[in-house]
Amino acid sequence: MSRARARRAAAALLIAAGTATVGRALAASTEAAGALGFSFREVAREAGLDAVTVFGGKDVNRYLLETTGCGAAFLDYDGDGWLDVFLVNGTTLEGFPKGQEPINHLYRNRGDGTFEDVTRKAGLAQSGWGQGVCAGDYDNDGNVDLFVTYYGQNHLYRNRGDGTFEDVTAKAGLLSKRLRWNTGCAFLDYDRDGKLDLLVANYIDLDLATAPTPDSGLCRYKGVKVACGPPGLPGGKNALYRNKGDGTFEDVSDKAGITRNSGTYGLGVSTLDFDDDGWVDAYVANDSNPSALYRNNHDGTFTDVAVPAGCAYSQDGKPQAGMGVAVGDYDRNGTMDVFKTNFAGDTATLYANTGQGFCEDRTFASGIGLNTRWLGWGTAFVDFGKDGWLDLFLVNGHVYPEVVQLKTEAGYRQRKIVYHNAAGRFEDVSERLGPPVTDPRAGRGAAFGDYDNDGDVDVVINNVNDRPDLYRTESDPSRHWLLVKLVGTQSNRSAIGARVRCTAGGVTQVQEVRGGGSYMSQNDLRVHFGLAGAAAVDRLQVRWPNGREEEWMGIAADRILTVTEGTGKGL
């Protein structure tokens, strides 16, 4: 049947079912999928993700605190092989009566495309100004744990392995002595001792009693009074907590050089191995400041090399309002490139890693420079079409709800952007994909992972004062894939920091297991490879977080492969 005839037939069926609107969306998606090899379907409500994320005033914000929104996580908390969803929640300045406060939500994946809200049963019903979330097995007991950041006290939840979590914040020595605005976070094993440590970005040292408000008239965006900051407000200091291995952490921020970074106002965090030396580094997207690239010095310390390496500023040395961060090898040269979302009126930034310790700003040359209207947050490099090239997904939404007064702005609620990667050159395919990509939302955090285990990567988005979105990706079934779950034995159990080289059909791709990512979010810890026409992987090489290298040969594609440290052929 020709594609046109197939579309007509599909349309007829849908109209008969009385779902013309859905039909139009699906027809557009089908067309897009035909050309691109993928499309999206928004399924949050039918999947059971229905709790509203509450965050500050809906129409007017007095403080920047009300603007940052919350993160999201894909994690398999019950170890059943199906990704569950965790969505951070916030509050309002006015607060809520006791018992009616908004709480974070953990949704258990039933494995049939639907989720069950197990928050209270799991012991995760926490309220407050929730911000970011990251996941990792910090106690190496085989159960993935959760860390949730706050404007206020962060919470570390130890996964008991029976479907419940224990709040071990105090026991772990993570109580804060002062009020901090913690944002993005990432588990990482920076000292290669096999235990996951914690990096936590901080935004502003915000005191609501003294911070200026829009009424002062001093803080305006294009003439409209808005919440003040971050410029003019004292920046927060990022924190690094070392896992002592006995269930407790120690604050090594100063000792490790984490507080000696060039910029401040930290938001999105992702781990990466920037210089491919086998020691985990970290990137922090800073708002209105040079961003930070913490290079691991192999001695328990880091140096922020973002400025000399050329991945702190725009190509002209201008600080940008960094929000989210994506890491991936988009040009397939074997190095980890960095993509950062920024403010409206600016482009997002693509830093290509040259492999010699420097970044080359390829924002315009790669086709990313086209979009300046949108204000970006959650983002990731993902091979949606399984063609072996990493595409880009950006979640957008303006900071200030007051921008609805400005007719020339893109609005408070904004559409997403999807860039299709055609051999290293990006094309904005958002319009071609149509809804739900083009549906406007006030998006913030986003996590990326294959929740339905069908071989393509899906997206969960945490929207401000709205319900979340769950984009189920539908991709060309003729294209092959491999999803690799790594299990550390000597290295940290979650294998965060591992680097995986996958060679199939004459093409080698490199991926990593990363802590954090996107905007204050945690992506699937499994590693995804799109293999295009290759039905088998010739060679899979893993460099574990402790530096050990192993390989596996001749792996059939289109499956989820669990790889355990120490079971491969040593290199």
Next chain:
Amino acid sequence: MHGLLLAAALQVAASAGEARVVALNEARRLVNAGKPDAALEALRPLAADDPQAALLRGVAHYHANHPVQAIDTLLPAVPKLPEGSLERREAVQVLGLSSYLAGRIAEAIPYLEQTRRWAEGNPELSYVLGMAYVQTRQADKARDTWARSFGVPPASAAAHLLAAQMMVRAELDELADTELKQALVLDPRLPRANLLLGQTALFRGRLDEAVALFKRELEISPGDAMAFYRLGDAYTRQLQWDDALAALQKSVWINPYFSGPYILLGKTYMKKGDLAAAEGMLRQAIAYDPNNKAAHYLLGQLLQQAGRTEEARRELEAAEKLQGTTDR
């Protein structure tokens, strides 16, 4: 006895009146001397409902960058000041400017319009009024205001071009584009219109369109150094280094005193692998514009890549010290 008391009371009143005048004069002197906080202190003994004192308090608050307090002080005072008096005009003018500064743009416009009636030629007032109109999306009135100020016919191509230029300043590029397109309808060979349209296309990443617009500008103004510079900028973003080099060199030949093309020439030579030429260009840019963050930053990058880490550190530190602004 009664007569004596009355005389004493009149004397007290007279000296109180003199004290009031002294305080008002002193406050005015302090405001004019750039000491608004001291002026507010001098006015403290005077009654809150004294309209002249309220006027000076409002003016002092305005100069002290307290626009909201200025509005709160002046709003009740204006009707109490004599119609047509200089005091009333000043109160209305400061009320308009304070409202604008406080972000109450629509409220500012009637006060600014009143002020324009008796201060037609005041360029600052025209600027603020035009900006107020454009921020409330009244492009026609904004254009009319600026046309009067610049002395060009309101419906002319020049008026549309000037309005566009101001809209670009206000970062209202979409409005500016509309003005520029109308300007070109009225006069297809109007200088700068294609350049401004090209700049918007360039900053939005529509690089092919930008190149075409800059070339069109150069057909109209073949000696426009800025058009060559922007053309070179577009080519660098397209990684077309040879084309960029040609355009940027022409820009420098025409105007050797602008740092912008040297910076891009530095970047271009870096990409072409000629580090010595790149360094020369970036140092030339810094010589012309020592506070140029981009020039120091790129020179730091170049030196870092050349392994001259100590020199690189100095340049990168210089770049970091220079205040940068984001789009926030």
